[in-house]
Amino acid sequence: MRDNISDLQAFIAVARDRSFTRAAARLGVSQSALSRTIGKLEERLGLRLLARSTRSVAPTEAGERLLQSVTPRLDEVAAELEALTELREKPAGIIRLNAAEHAFQTALWPRLDGFLRDFPDIRIDISLENALTDIVAGRFDAGIRLGELVARDMIAVRIGPDWRLAVVATPAYFATHAPPQTPHDIAGHTCINLRLDSYGGYYAWEFDENGRRLNVRVEGQLAFNSTRPILTAALAGHGLACVPEDMARPHLDSGELVEVLAEYCPTFTGYHLYYPSRRQASPAFTALLDALRYRP
Structure with missing residues (x-):
């Protein structure tokens, strides 16, 4: 029984990550050991659960059925075990968070x-990425994003103040x-792009022109998937950058x-920690939520 549960957890990790390499890293085992575990599970069941190729891994029809039926049950068991920490004198456990840099x-x-x-x-495991990640599929306890980006079926708690972007470049x-005097003038400038993979392309710079939201696509030699190297490139004189004003x-x-177009840069709703409404809050998660809650 214990081996079956362990093997099922290994299968779920591979099926969700679509990768033996990423799943092995998440589970803290070698890729070869993980592959043998899945192979033994398939052998016992007499079914192929994963379709493997040189470039990808995906659940078969049987694998998808197993994934959908078993995962909620194992999640319930994990939640009940986590809830037992209420019996401890101090909150304990691991909390997995997903957040932008x-x-x-x-x-x-x-x-x-x-x-x-x-x-x-209490242990905190944080994944930093600018992509809009599905925290349920990624098995995160919570995510942190701007309030306006949080799905309505999530519980959201504000943890930071409003902030705005700034368009900057060097005096040189x-x-x-x-x-540029207006957002429309940016078309003639070299700009440093932010790549947002979840949007399938580059971030369109957002402006507020007479109460109307205006999105401007920019071009330049450089693009990054993080704002910190964008700021570094701007300081080196490689063009206009659009970064959080506090940075x-x-x-x-x-x-x-030097900042330009300040009057056109809108203010964004502050960051919120969000999590599924059906999630049973453990003492550790409740303590973290209380510590992060924004108090102006």
């Missing part, structure tokens, strides 16, 4: 640092390029960067 730096880490010291029996760049503020104050 800027959310981690500005809303999560400032409070998480002290939280970890206060609750040494503007010495040879006329600063650029020290460099604006020092004169290394």
